[in-house]
Amino acid sequence: MSSSSEFNQEKSIIVPSWREAGAKPFVQIDQITKKFGDFTAVNSVSLDIYQNELFCLLGGSGSGKSTLLRMLAGFEKPTSGRILIDGVDMTDIQPWDRPVNMMFQSYALFPHLTVEANVAFGLRREGVKSKEVALRVAEILDMVQLGHLSKRKPHMLSGGQRQRVALARALVKRPKLLLLDEPLGALDKKLREETQFELINLQDELGITFVVVTHDQEEAMTLATRIGVMDQGGITQIAEPHQVYEYPNSRFVAEFIGNVNLFEGTVIGEERDCTTIQSAEIDGLLKVNHAISCAPSQVVSVAVRPEKIRISREKPDADANTTDGIITDYAYMGSQSIYKIALKSGKEVRVTMQNATRDISDRLTWDEPVFLSWDAGSSVVLTS
Amino acid sequence: MIKRQSFWLSGSALFGFIFLYAPIISLIIYSFNESKLVTVWSGWSIKWYVSLFQNEQIINAALLSFKVAAISATLAVILGTMAGFVLSRMGRFRGKTLLSGWVTAPLVMPDVITGLSLLLLFVAMESMFGWPAGRGEGTIIIAHTTFCLAYVAVVVQSRLASLDETLEEAAMDLGAKPSTLFFLITLPLIAPALISGWLLSFTLSLDDLVIASFVSGPGNSTLPMVIFSKVRLGVTPEINALATLMILVVAVAVVAAIVIMRKQNKYTS
Numbered sequence: 188m189s190s191s192s193e194f195n196q197e198k199s200i201i202v203p204s205w206r207e208a209g210a211k212p213f214v215q216i217d218q219i220t221k222k223f224g225d226f227t228a229v230n231s232v233s234l235d236i237y238q239n240e241l242f243c244l245l246g247g248s249g250s251g252k253s254t255l256l257r258m259l260a261g262f263e264k265p266t267s268g269r270i271l272i273d274g275v276d277m278t279d280i281q282p283w284d285r286p287v288n289m290m291f292q293s294y295a296l297f298p299h300l301t302v303e304a305n306v307a308f309g310l311r312r313e314g315v316k317s318k319e320v321a322l323r324v325a326e327i328l329d330m331v332q333l334g335h336l337s338k339r340k341p342h343m344l345s346g347g348q349r350q351r352v353a354l355a356r357a358l359v360k361r362p363k364l365l366l367l368d369e370p371l372g373a374l375d376k377k378l379r380e381e382t383q384f385e386l387i388n389l390q391d392e393l394g395i396t397f398v399v400v401t402h403d404q405e406e407a408m409t410l411a412t413r414i415g416v417m418d419q420g421g422i423t424q425i426a427e428p429h430q431v432y433e434y435p436n437s438r439f440v441a442e443f444i445g446n447v448n449l450f451e452g453t454v455i456g457e458e459r460d461c462t463t464i465q466s467a468e469i470d471g472l473l474k475v476n477h478a479i480s481c482a483p484s485q486v487v488s489v490a491v492r493p494e495k496i497r498i499s500r501e502k503p504d505a506d507a508n509t510t511d512g513i514i515t516d517y518a519y520m521g522s523q524s525i526y527k528i529a530l531k532s533g534k535e536v537r538v539t540m541q542n543a544t545r546d547i548s549d550r551l552t553w554d555e556p557v558f559l560s561w562d563a564g565s566s567v568v569l570t571s
Numbered sequence: 572m573i574k575r576q577s578f579w580l581s582g583s584a585l586f587g588f589i590f591l592y593a594p595i596i597s598l599i600i601y602s603f604n605e606s607k608l609v610t611v612w613s614g615w616s617i618k619w620y621v622s623l624f625q626n627e628q629i630i631n632a633a634l635l636s637f638k639v640a641a642i643s644a645t646l647a648v649i650l651g652t653m654a655g656f657v658l659s660r661m662g663r664f665r666g667k668t669l670l671s672g673w674v675t676a677p678l679v680m681p682d683v684i685t686g687l688s689l690l691l692l693f694v695a696m697e698s699m700f701g702w703p704a705g706r707g708e709g710t711i712i713i714a715h716t717t718f719c720l721a722y723v724a725v726v727v728q729s730r731l732a733s734l735d736e737t738l739e740e741a742a743m744d745l746g747a748k749p750s751t752l753f754f755l756i757t758l759p760l761i762a763p764a765l766i767s768g769w770l771l772s773f774t775l776s777l778d779d780l781v782i783a784s785f786v787s788g789p790g791n792s793t794l795p796m797v798i799f800s801k802v803r804l805g806v807t808p809e810i811n812a813l814a815t816l817m818i819l820v821v822a823v824a825v826v827a828a829i830v831i832m833r834k835q836n837k838y839t840s
Contacts, residue, residue: 260740260744261743262740262743262744281743281748282740282743282744283743283744283745283746283747283748284746287744288744288745289740289741289744291737291740291741293735293737295735295737295738295740295741296741297738297741297742297756298738298760299759299760308742308745308747308755309745309746312745312746312747312751313746356741356745357744360745360746
């Protein structure tokens with residue numbers, strides 16, 4: 188497909204199972220629908236998740252991502268459709284019999300039990316011998332670096348420590364599938380970043396398949412092997428993080444993940460590796476280096492990410508993908524600067540620029556007329 | 572400014588305390604009065620306590636009261652917990668408003684009406700199925716359970732409403748079946764509410780005069796009934812001593828209930 192994904196395949200020796208053609212999925216979600224009265228929370232979702240994946244369900248509130256997760260855990264019964272985990276139909280299996288554990292957004296630690304007893308709870312229900320329970324609890328608490336706090340009650344722990352206890356409690360039973368509902372949502376920014384990487388390492392070490400629900404696109408990008416973007420009860424796109432970012436399949440995905448400039452225009456020419464679009468918004472031509480299947484003179488949007496746009500005082504030597512405007516807003520953010528440029532058509536374009544040098548004496552600033560340009564390979568045509 | 576405010580606050584607190592506790596304190600002091608006349612002070616003595624414990628009628632009434640209070644508090648906790656669960660966990664169902672109305676009715680219904688309606692019910696039931704045969708201990712227990720249940724249901728319902736339901740989901744997720752879940756998670760978490768509900772029911776039952784007067788039979792007088800009948804013949808220092816002891820029991824129960832509720836709040840927040 189794209190040059191970047193070829194590069195990835197060469198680099199990694201093991202081809203991830205979701206890229207293999209005939210690979211057997213570990214979790215199969217088959218035409219799942221969930222209705223609450225008249226409201227359809229999840230609408231006919233089909234999704235395959237493979238062994239050892241860290242799959243992120245990403246969506247805003249009310250997108251149905253949490254309901255889907257709760258159906259995997261068994262707390263909600265699907266209105267129609269079925270879920271298979273490791274080949275076993277889960278439809279009539281109660282939550283306490285599923286090979287699945289969940290880490291709750293609120294952590295749901297039992298307030299009357301110590302950290303140790305919280306973690307041991309699941310093993311005791313399984314009937315594991317007390318000697319082994321103690322061993323496994325100690326082992327997992329060491330793994331999340333909480334061995335020294337095992338006798339404390341949850342209300343004596345900090346937010347980050349509670350999060351680790353919740354994680355340990357969900358992992359200690361060695362489930363086939365671990366569900367995480369906004370696992371980092373309650374942590375502050377710094378701790379969240381640290382924990383993200385710890386979570387990835389832990390998943391790698393234990394080889395358990397993770398399904399993470401989040402509304403935070405950055406979190407999904409960092410954590411996920413693949414992302415399923417959800418909107419209004421359906422899945423809009425399932426792809427690897429860089430594909431979701433670079434090749435969104437709809438305006439919704441493009442706008443939900445990161446910032447994007449969308450230019451509207453009419454298709455005027457289409458070849459095998461080049462589509463030409465006439466856009467009044469940039470007062471010129473847009474060229475995209477891939478074909479789209481659309482009717483002639485269809486109205487489409489072209490998505491260009493802010494960091495893919497070049498900004499300059501001199502007119503670039505190009506017949507397409509270029510326009511000019513005036514800087515209306517400028518923000519210095521340390522590692523990068525953000526510019527907002529007003530085009531003649533009134534359209535506002537967002538551009539980010541890396542601050543590669545320290546010297547800002549010659550920087551572009553408010554009210555300066557500038558030219559914008561980007562490569563045909565940096566933009567994507569969106570038809571929906 | 573702040574000092575002035577705290578002066579007003581402590582002033583009103585002091586006034587409140589005097590207003591509430593002055594009668595009780597004077598009662599307690601006079602229970603140690605040596606004189607036979609209630610209003611004349613003649614020195615310290617515990618002779619009224621001694622004569623109290625030699626009075627068989629009062630001892631029997633006290634034993635009956637404690638027995639009735641303990642049994643009806645226990646029954647009220649069991650039934651009230653069930654009612655509380657239904658009200659907070661069953662979602663919407665037909666007759667929910669009726670049930671919640673029924674549960675809270677005894678809180679606002681005058682005791683005279685509760686007592687009278689129960690008496691009529693017992694009489695009607697006796698003539699229809701021969702049970703309860705006569706009135707006495709059993710009917711007092713049933714009557715007290717009925718109105719104490721309301722208090723327990725309200726306490727349990729509010730506790731369940733503030734209980735994070737994901738705790739129960741987490742327990743299920745970790746392999747606990749609903750019965751295990753109830754005893755290992757839900758019950759310990761609502762235990763403080765149950766204990767304070769029990770203590771509250773116990774004191775309410777111990778204090779009740781009106782309802783017990785309606786539904787008790789001959790020879791089954793509870794402590795408040797005995798006190799009331801004695802007071803009609805004039806207040807004796809013995810009654811002061813008895814009242815002091817009852818205040819002690821009730822105070823211990825109420826303080827225990829408050830302490831337990833406080834501890835529970837520390838958990839959840």
